[in-house]
Amino acid sequence: MKKFYKIVVVGLVTVFAVCLSASCGYHNERSQLDSASAFAHRGTANRLAAAYAKWIARHEKNGGDHNVVVNLGWSKSYSKKFTRARGRAKLDLTKGDVTIEVQGLDDQAISNVWLIDNQPGPGHSAAPDPADHLLWIGTLKHSEDRATLSVQLGDVFEDFDVDLVAITGSGKDPTIDGVLFGSVGLFQRLYTRARTGRLNVPGDSSSSPLGPLSPSPAYASTMFPTFDPLILKGADLFFNETFDGNGRTCGTCHPAENNFAIDPEFIATLPDRDPLFVAEFIPALKENFEKPELMRQLGLILENTNGFGDLKNNFTMRGVPHTLALGTSLTPAPGGADGTTTPPDERTGWSGDGAPGSGTLREFATGAVTQHFTKSLNRERGIDFRLPRDDELDAMEAFQLFLGRDADPDINAISFTNPVVSNGRDLFVTTDTNNGTEQAGKCSACHSNAGANVAAGANFNFDTGVENLPDTPGEVVTEAVEDPNLADVRPDDGFGNPGNGTFNTPPVVEAADTGPFFHNNSIETIEGAVEFYSSEAFDNSPAGQFLKNVLNGGDTGGFSIRLESTGVVAIAAFLRVLNVLENIRSAVESTKFALHVYKSRKANALIQLAIADVEDAIQVLDGGNLHPEAQRLLRRARFFLKLAVKKHFRPIQNKLLKKALNKIDRARETIAVSG
Numbered sequence: 001m002k003k004f005y006k007i008v009v010v011g012l013v014t015v016f017a018v019c020l021s022a023s024c025g026y027h028n029e030r031s032q033l034d035s036a037s038a039f040a041h042r043g044t045a046n047r048l049a050a051a052y053a054k055w056i057a058r059h060e061k062n063g064g065d066h067n068v069v070v071n072l073g074w075s076k077s078y079s080k081k082f083t084r085a086r087g088r089a090k091l092d093l094t095k096g097d098v099t100i101e102v103q104g105l106d107d108q109a110i111s112n113v114w115l116i117d118n119q120p121g122p123g124h125s126a127a128p129d130p131a132d133h134l135l136w137i138g139t140l141k142h143s144e145d146r147a148t149l150s151v152q153l154g155d156v157f158e159d160f161d162v163d164l165v166a167i168t169g170s171g172k173d174p175t176i177d178g179v180l181f182g183s184v185g186l187f188q189r190l191y192t193r194a195r196t197g198r199l200n201v202p203g204d205s206s207s208s209p210l211g212p213l214s215p216s217p218a219y220a221s222t223m224f225p226t227f228d229p230l231i232l233k234g235a236d237l238f239f240n241e242t243f244d245g246n247g248r249t250c251g252t253c254h255p256a257e258n259n260f261a262i263d264p265e266f267i268a269t270l271p272d273r274d275p276l277f278v279a280e281f282i283p284a285l286k287e288n289f290e291k292p293e294l295m296r297q298l299g300l301i302l303e304n305t306n307g308f309g310d311l312k313n314n315f316t317m318r319g320v321p322h323t324l325a326l327g328t329s330l331t332p333a334p335g336g337a338d339g340t341t342t343p344p345d346e347r348t349g350w351s352g353d354g355a356p357g358s359g360t361l362r363e364f365a366t367g368a369v370t371q372h373f374t375k376s377l378n379r380e381r382g383i384d385f386r387l388p389r390d391d392e393l394d395a396m397e398a399f400q401l402f403l404g405r406d407a408d409p410d411i412n413a414i415s416f417t418n419p420v421v422s423n424g425r426d427l428f429v430t431t432d433t434n435n436g437t438e439q440a441g442k443c444s445a446c447h448s449n450a451g452a453n454v455a456a457g458a459n460f461n462f463d464t465g466v467e468n469l470p471d472t473p474g475e476v477v478t479e480a481v482e483d484p485n486l487a488d489v490r491p492d493d494g495f496g497n498p499g500n501g502t503f504n505t506p507p508v509v510e511a512a513d514t515g516p517f518f519h520n521n522s523i524e525t526i527e528g529a530v531e532f533y534s535s536e537a538f539d540n541s542p543a544g545q546f547l548k549n550v551l552n553g554g555d556t557g558g559f560s561i562r563l564e565s566t567g568v569v570a571i572a573a574f575l576r577v578l579n580v581l582e583n584i585r586s587a588v589e590s591t592k593f594a595l596h597v598y599k600s601r602k603a604n605a606l607i608q609l610a611i612a613d614v615e616d617a618i619q620v621l622d623g624g625n626l627h628p629e630a631q632r633l634l635r636r637a638r639f640f641l642k643l644a645v646k647k648h649f650r651p652i653q654n655k656l657l658k659k660a661l662n663k664i665d666r667a668r669e670t671i672a673v674s675g
Helices: 011-018 042-061 187-195 218-223 228-240 275-281 294-297 361-372 390-402 419-428 475-481 526-534 541-549 565-594 600-623 628-646 650-671
Strands: 069-073 087-091 097-103 110-117 133-139 141-145 148-152 165-168 178-183 301-303 316-318 672-675
Touching: 042 390, 069 165, 069 541, 097 165, 133 148, 187 390, 228 390, 275 294, 294 475, 294 672, 361 390, 475 650, 526 565, 565 600, 565 628, 565 650, 600 628, 600 650, 628 650, 650 672
Parallel strands: none
Antiparallel strands: 069 087, 069 178, 087 097, 097 148, 110 133, 110 165, 141 148, 165 178, 301 316
């Protein structure tokens, strides 16, 4: 499906004055619709503030700052040696109590426990630096596979901000010999500093996680900062910051103009010197950094999920997932109910263990810089790249949390006008197999309301047997291309090291225009992705067997999921329409905001985003031969939007925008009557 360019729009009208028009263009010749590419949807920052309010409610219900949990794990960004050990630090930031427990340490010399309060300064990063405040709090007591420490620190946290918890070798500090690490996230940092009055100190922006963009003391007193400047900064970093590396940015693999993902069709539009292709023109990255053939033909990126030892053999190839609606899909299964562990604290895509340390979206950025931005395979920070600072991690975390929708749709509340789509929704949520004779999709067992969670609201890992599909594109290309570097490509073992074969669940609301599908890009179309669940590979997988033997009581006529071709088409049609409704929601939001922007150039940036959403909606419907009347209305809306971009007299432009909104609203009415 042809992709049309989108612009990220970040912030409210009040922050347009600090728009990044000079610095937010896409790097290295990438096309753009407007140089001011880092605005935000109106209201998005408010939604992030609402998410923060929900976090506060949960945090205080669990004890607030009396009970701050920081999980500890190996960090590909900070650790000096690889370990499978995992741990947990419990901090009472009000009384000064600290309890540490670690499982799986095979070296009793790894025993020193440190708290790190990162300090700003030239060359500093979120990693432990010699000039940071490093507080040694004691030595672990080892007993078989378990090591513990309990200590009382008094009022130390009154003027000490815990940014990192680290465990090191005996006699070593975390700047030299860190092994396990865990960090504190944006919301926790904001909450603690607001509670202690350190969110904003006049004349000292370094005390705030927002740095120079820190909110006023009035916000600090209510614990609700304004997120607009932080999101603006995060957008700039996401699209433009190379971190002194090989030229890549986060937007290199997650471009806004391609739904924050890359695929072979998009990759084919890029110039040969695009930083995505650094393995082709930087000699130090020629081997064991990427597999260019698999990247160009299949959109697969090389990942060293189990550490950087033995680069020739220790890697996997994965597609690039979109980063939309991440805030809805990060919560892991409680208590390892799906065979996973904590850390990682958040499920950030594919195997769900791609982030280092405590495994959060925040720390994902440090892992990405270390993995993908390096100038050489030595991956030496300060030479091959610089790691982000804490304030940069705050900003990028905020930006990623705001992207896309902030909640899953209530699919049962939507009244679809197309009976095939309605049937697809019914099949999607079917749980009664009627003695094995009914077509039972059971999709909602893992994709409640077409999101990424089970009904309880957590994101579970599953082994669905995708790796057992015969003749996957990766296998076919590897066999066809005479390249010795491709001979080492192995199956992806999923979560953990060694892996347990599971992968975490992605949302499917945005699926129809963000293919190819699955972690290895093995299926091209949404119809093919739905059909996979009637395959032998899925039926024989642990997830398929669970559906058959647990949810179905073994009564499905021999199959875990059984869908005829008509059922496949119906579910795919339902998913296409859901995607289109999200495109329409976004297009309407952008267009309405454009009506209230005074300057034409800024309005045009929003209109261009609306055009891109409308274009995506048209293509998704056309790909399934759905709703021709809605397609006609959307094309008219696109016509008015494109005409509006050319008009600089705002009354005329706004008249055209209102006409476009009318067509978009009418298109939606032909698709869904209510909901």
